[in-house]
Amino acid sequence: MTGxxxxxxxxxxxxxxxxxxxxxxxxxxxxxxxxxxGLVxxxxxxxxxxxAVVRGGLVVYASQLKVALAGVNGRALYEHGAVHPLIAExxxxxxxxxxxxSWGIGLTGVAGPDPQDGVRPGTVHIGVAGPGPVIVDTLLTGGDRHAVRAAAVRRAVELLQAGIDRSPSGR
Known part of the structure; x- marks a missing residue:
C-alpha cells in the first residue's frame, strides 16, 4: 500500500x-x-x-479540457464557472x-491561496456518478493548498465508498 x-x-x-x-x-x-x-x-x-478496477483518470485543470476531455457542457461552465456543484456532477x-x-469521480474547487472567480479558497465540489443518481457534495475547508487538496481526496474516497455501499451490486 502506498504512503x-x-x-x-x-x-x-x-x-x-x-x-x-x-x-x-x-x-x-x-x-x-x-x-x-490526479491525486484521487x-x-x-x-x-x-x-x-482490475481503475480505468483511468483525466486531469482537467484547464476549463477547455473540462469540455474537450470530460464532456462538461460549455454553456454550464460559462454560466456557473469552473467551481460549481453542477461542474463536479x-x-x-x-x-x-x-x-x-461503472463509477466516475469528479472534483473541482479552489485550493488557494487566492480566490478564483469570486470563490473562496477551500471550496471544493465533488461528484460521484454510478448506476444511480449522481452524488454531489460541497466541502468548505481551510488550510494551505496541501490541506485543501488532501481533504478533497479524503472526501472523494468516502463518497465513492458510500455510493458503492448504497447501490445494487453489479452494473
Missing part, C-alpha cells in the same frame, strides 16, 4: 476496501480531476491489484462515460 494515502490522511484500509468492493462487484472507476490534479487516481492505484459523469467505467 500517499497516509500522507493525505486517508486510512489505507479504506482505500483497499473500496478497491476490493469494486473488484467483488465486477465494477470499475475513473476520475476527472481539476484541483486535485493516484491514491486508488496505490493499492496492489487496482488495475458533469465531471463525474464524464469520467464514467468517457472512460467506460
Amino acid at each position: 500517499l494515502a497516509e500522507a493525505l490522511g486517508i486510512e489505507p484500509d479504506r482505500v483497499v476496501a473500496v478497491i476490493e468492493a469494486l473488484r467483488a462487484r465486477n465494477e470499475t472507476v475513473a476520475t476527472a480531476e481539476s484541483l486535485t490534479g 487516481c493516484a491514491v486508488l492505484t496505490g493499492v496492489p491489484g487496482a488495475s 458533469e465531471l463525474a459523469a464524464g469520467a464514467r462515460d468517457r472512460c467506460q467505467a
Whole structure:
C-alpha cells in the first residue's frame, strides 16, 4: 500500500476496501480531476491489484479540457464557472462515460491561496456518478493548498465508498 494515502490522511484500509468492493462487484472507476490534479487516481492505484478496477483518470485543470476531455457542457461552465456543484456532477459523469467505467469521480474547487472567480479558497465540489443518481457534495475547508487538496481526496474516497455501499451490486 502506498504512503500517499497516509500522507493525505486517508486510512489505507479504506482505500483497499473500496478497491476490493469494486473488484467483488465486477465494477470499475475513473476520475476527472481539476484541483486535485490526479491525486484521487493516484491514491486508488496505490493499492496492489487496482488495475482490475481503475480505468483511468483525466486531469482537467484547464476549463477547455473540462469540455474537450470530460464532456462538461460549455454553456454550464460559462454560466456557473469552473467551481460549481453542477461542474463536479458533469465531471463525474464524464469520467464514467468517457472512460467506460461503472463509477466516475469528479472534483473541482479552489485550493488557494487566492480566490478564483469570486470563490473562496477551500471550496471544493465533488461528484460521484454510478448506476444511480449522481452524488454531489460541497466541502468548505481551510488550510494551505496541501490541506485543501488532501481533504478533497479524503472526501472523494468516502463518497465513492458510500455510493458503492448504497447501490445494487453489479452494473
